[in-house]
Amino acid sequence: MTEKLLTIGVGGAIGVGSKMERVEEKEMELLETSLRQAESQLRIAAGSGLDGAGWIRLPYSDLEPVRRVAEKLSVFDSIVQVGIGGSALGNLMLNNAFQHPHHNELSRKERKAPRFYMADNPDPQSLAGIWDCIDPARTAFIVASKSGSTAETRAVFLWFFEALRESLGEEKAFGHFVFITDPEQGLLRQLASKGVLGILPVPKDVGGRFSVLSPVGLLSSMALGLPVNDVLEGARSLDGILKEAKGIWENPAWILAAQHTLHFRKGRPMAVLMPYADALERFAEWHAQLWGESLGKQGEGSTPVRALGAIDQHSQVQLYVEGPDDKLFTFLNVEKRGPDWYIPESPLKELSRVNYLGNHSFDELLSAEARSTAAALKKAGKPAIWMEIPRIDGLRIGALIFLYEWVTALTGLLMEIDPFDQPGVEQGKRYTYGLMGRAGYESDAAEVSKEFGEIVSKALTV
Known part of the structure; x- marks a missing residue:
């Protein structure tokens, strides 16, 4: 493939924040051996049919x-x-x-x-x-x-x-x-x-x-x-890049896994993913399940936060810029989103003050807002990763899916968490079976009644 799949910029997440909370390049490079071992472990597991790692074979x-x-x-x-x-x-x-x-x-x-x-x-x-x-x-x-x-x-x-x-x-x-x-x-x-x-x-x-x-x-x-075939081709292309990478700065999955692991260790337990395209809104929702269910265990975990640019500039960004430094931000921009729609320049005198928008495309506006929000966060000392794809097509979506599956699995292993189980979900399932009368779950029904009874023991009804 001659045209790029995606671009990742992490300069806004290196050396940002107070001295004790900064992530430095050297720290990322020190994780290279652990990342290489983790990737090898996952590939061996996928080849052996071990529980959880079979997703690595799916693009093929x-x-x-x-x-x-x-x-x-x-x-x-x-x-x-x-x-x-x-x-x-x-x-x-x-x-x-x-x-x-x-x-x-x-x-x-x-x-x-x-x-x-x-x-x-x-x-x-x-x-x-x-x-x-x-x-x-x-x-x-x-x-x-x-x-x-x-x-x-x-x-x-x-x-x-x-x-x-x-x-x-x-x-x-x-x-x-x-x-x-x-x-x-x-x-x-x-x-x-x-x-x-x-x-x-x-x-x-x-x-x-x-x-x-x-x-x-x-x-x-x-x-x-x-475009299912293109999606799988994009995943295979990304897999080829990972296999050929000679070090962390050539491996996008290692870069992101290192960033998330180190920022988590520095006191940033939230991962905000903010795409600037309506067609990627559900990607952030998919990522939230992948990330949260894989990494939230044993009293530890990185909490996924979904945002959508530019909408959430008007609901969440105030908190992001001036709130606590407990988040790692990832901006996902698209160079070309859809039709070439341009903002018109109005001949009305009353609208002359907004004519600076005229003759700019909607793509330009959204990309400018994405860059501006990322820059504002960096200036405020909040770490921000910049990702960009040329357009939304099967190749890029397939690459993004496979990239984030790898990032999630690698981050779990670096955090010494099994990224493939979900023990916290199972208890709620058992309680539900009990309340709905499934045979063999009578003790769970009694237990959930006791626990929930305590929740509503002090309540107000108006």
């Missing part, structure tokens, strides 16, 4: 099984994906990056693909809203759950399936469902013989938050005509 996967199912889905009028967390955020991120921002409002001729709806949260108002918008006979459902036991996904699947069974009959209803689940076992795998439209695996060694480049994230994207 055979897409043909996904393509066959996607072709079946593409003829429907609407697609509804049922999933939550890692089974939803990656899809929403890819849709946000590549689709028309009002895709579902376009005609079939204009959108050239089915409408798409995400049924993630089991909120009856949202689910009823989806049901109101679709024709069941012309709608396909993708149910994504690695274990098949996720309570929210099970509940939403049951509702939609029963609604389809009542309107279409059981045999036809199953023909509207695709399952993405464990390759060998689980509830959804057991239903594979019922004449479903298709069933695809989530690799056993890939966790939900790392699964966007698996069928979980790619099936709906391919059915909607998104």
Whole structure:
């Protein structure tokens, strides 16, 4: 590849802040041996099929099984994906990056693909809203759950399936469902013989938050005509850069992992990711799950904060500039966002004072605001990383996804945290099973009742 994938500038995060809290170049270079060992450990784990590291292989996967199912889905009028967390955020991120921002409002001729709806949260108002918008006979459902036991996904699947069974009959209803689940076992795998439209695996060694480049994230994207091949090519290109890097200053994942680790050690436990493009808003949401669920453990952790430029300049930046020095900021800018829209110069005398904006593009305005906000933070002694991509396309999004998966995993190992488990989530799941009457979880029901009872023991109702 001759054209750049991305640019990373860390000068605004080196030597910034009070003397005791600064991160210096030498400190980053001292982490090089640990980073090399961590990357080697992850690559060995991926090659051995060890739990958690299988995402490293995903850019090299055979897409043909996904393509066959996607072709079946593409003829429907609407697609509804049922999933939550890692089974939803990656899809929403890819849709946000590549689709028309009002895709579902376009005609079939204009959108050239089915409408798409995400049924993630089991909120009856949202689910009823989806049901109101679709024709069941012309709608396909993708149910994504690695274990098949996720309570929210099970509940939403049951509702939609029963609604389809009542309107279409059981045999036809199953023909509207695709399952993405464990390759060998689980509830959804057991239903594979019922004449479903298709069933695809989530690799056993890939966790939900790392699964966007698996069928979980790619099936709906391919059915909607998104540039899936380019996304995987971008991830492979980034992987090639990491493999060929001879030291930390040639390795973007090492640079960012070192920055986050050192700033965390210096008392900055928050990581703010602030893209300056509406099409990257969901990327920040996807990153928040990846980062928070991977690194928040054992009383430690780096808290992800989502922001969107320029909107959050008018809600959060006051805190960022003059508030506590407890955050590492990453700005994600795009050189060319969309159509060449220029701000007009007005002939009206009353508007002459704003004509300095005239003949500048909206791209120029957003980029100027991004640079200005980053510069203001640096001047205030707050560390800021600058990232930039030339445009939003499959190659760049694929590279960003794979880069941040690597940064997350490497940062976890540097912090001596397992980035692939999520023990803090499991207790809440057990409590929910107990409260909803699942057999074998009676003691959890009693425990949650006791703990929650203490929460509301002193309350005010007005």
